[in-house]
Amino acid sequence: MTTIIKLLKNCFAKLNNLNRISTNRKYVPLYSILGATATSIIVYKIKRSRSVKLLKLTSREKRFIEFASIEFNGQIYMTPQDFLESIIEVEPKPRLKRKILDHKDLDKIKNTTPPLNKSSSSLFRNLENNGIMSYTEYLFLICILIKPQSAFKIAFNLFDTDGNQKVDKNEFLLIEKIFSNTWKKKRNIKDSKPNNKSSIMEQYVDDEQGLQRKHIVDTTILIHLFGPKGNVDLNFDTFNRFALNLQAELLEIEFVEFSKDLPTISELDFAKILLRYTYLDTDECNDYINRFKKRVRVNYRITFEEFKLFCQFLNNIDDFSNAIRIYTLADVPISIKKFRRAFKICTGKSINKNLAKIVFDIFDENEDGFLSNKEFIALMKNRLQRGFMSHKNNRGWNKFKKCFKQEFKTFILFH
Structure with missing residues (x-):
């Protein structure tokens, strides 16, 4: 009986974790009620003059929003620790709100991010919460985790737009531009005419959920791969090593969890x-x-x-x-x-x-x-x-049932 009560408490604690999605009042989250627990569902009202449009998030968008614990200039980000937890854990840890970063925090991140030649299979664990990752980088890292090594060369060649066997920072940022354009197309958002003087980083989608908001931030991944000044080129060997280290890090975490050291x-x-x-x-x-x-x-x-x-x-x-x-x-x-x-x-x-x-x-x-x-x-x-x-019907009562089943399954596996 004590075990059941503990599992119930864990589920209620996770469902009570209401995250602020946007600072803009054009987006109003809808809520379903489970007893005394309010849980945010995946649909948002968008107030546009006299019309109301419903916007449904994808499973990966929802997961990023749930686990992202920091925010800068209206856009939400993950820390390295958030990323690891989003891969390993079923639900995020309960928290009251996201931490708001300032420019001093970004400077600290830039100064403490190790260079690529010091990359290892403990990079994310060593950085813990001292880092910042965008949504598009989250998608990029997921792709690395679930792809075979043979796919890394294909990915590298896609980045290498001029075919010189090296990838610079601007070439790498094109992947974020591609993700952003896909996001806009899915939501029927028209492109504005870009300013010729604007950089790639200034052409990101300006959405209201803080996932793809226009920003100019040197993230941990950018600093690690291309240096604090962004002038380091990436070759395939170093890119391949980074990708393999990322895969190995997640496997090490999972292995140690069961091996007990x-x-x-x-x-x-x-x-x-x-x-x-x-x-x-x-x-x-x-x-x-x-x-x-x-x-x-x-x-x-x-x-x-x-x-x-x-x-x-x-x-x-x-x-x-x-x-x-x-x-x-x-x-x-x-x-x-x-x-x-x-x-x-x-x-x-x-x-x-x-x-x-x-x-x-x-x-x-x-x-x-x-x-x-x-x-x-x-x-x-x-x-x-x-x-x-993607899993259907994973909010409200269905989410609670799923959460309880997963908590019980985890309890069985570990006992």
Whole structure:
């Protein structure tokens, strides 16, 4: 009973976290009531002369707004710590309001942001709340997290508009311009004629939610990649290292959470990690875990490098899906041998026999020695998104039920 009360309190605390979305009165948030708890829903009234338009936020816009804890000049931003929490946590920590930054705060951020040659897989953890990230950078970092390494070269070439194998600050900022134009097109906002003297940074969308407001701010990502003066060029090797470090940092956080500072995790921990961010409800998750417990025969410990390699494989899940489709068209079930072969094709590295056996023990429904590949691929694609996918009816009573189920699922996985 005490556990249930604690879970209920956690959900109410999270739902009570009302964040100020905009300082402009043209946008008025609507609210639904859950007992004594008011929760902001995803639709906003836009007052325009005599008409009222409803604006619906995307799942990523909502998530950024929920986790962003700082604001500067009317625009909301994330700290590095906010970003990590938005990837790992289901809901943001309760807070009364966002912190308002001034120019002194920005100067402090600029002076303490490390250069790219000192980049590491602990960059975001070291910076904690001493940093500032825009919404478009949030989208950019998400893309890095869920893409395979082969996609990094494609992304770099898109930035490299003049083809000199280097990316400068202005070329990098074009991605923000693209995101902004997409945002405007979706909301039917017409472009104003740009001033020839204006820079790229001065041509951002001026929306009223503080997501894409026009601004001139040297963010932590810009300073880290291009230096405090913005005169450092980025080559592919340094960009690739930055991207791999970001992926590794999230994996390290997740691994340590289960390993309790030990160098390895158990098979059961590994199973729990794989199922953690999936669409399975508590009962379904328990079914997988209980079935796995009955099948475990060897006490095998998974190292971080093995865990990291498997997660890199998940980033290549589309390639794996295509490879598996060849077998399924031929009506050939997927054995451990075929799975390991497809794994090597996708990653260029071999998966340990014991780890492959663990995967089959989790996802072999009938215990016939073959992978239930449709369920495996669907769940792993879902896990890869880590809450980035859109979910319907996630406000009001439905949000409370979802929150409680997730809190209970987390409690089960950790106890």
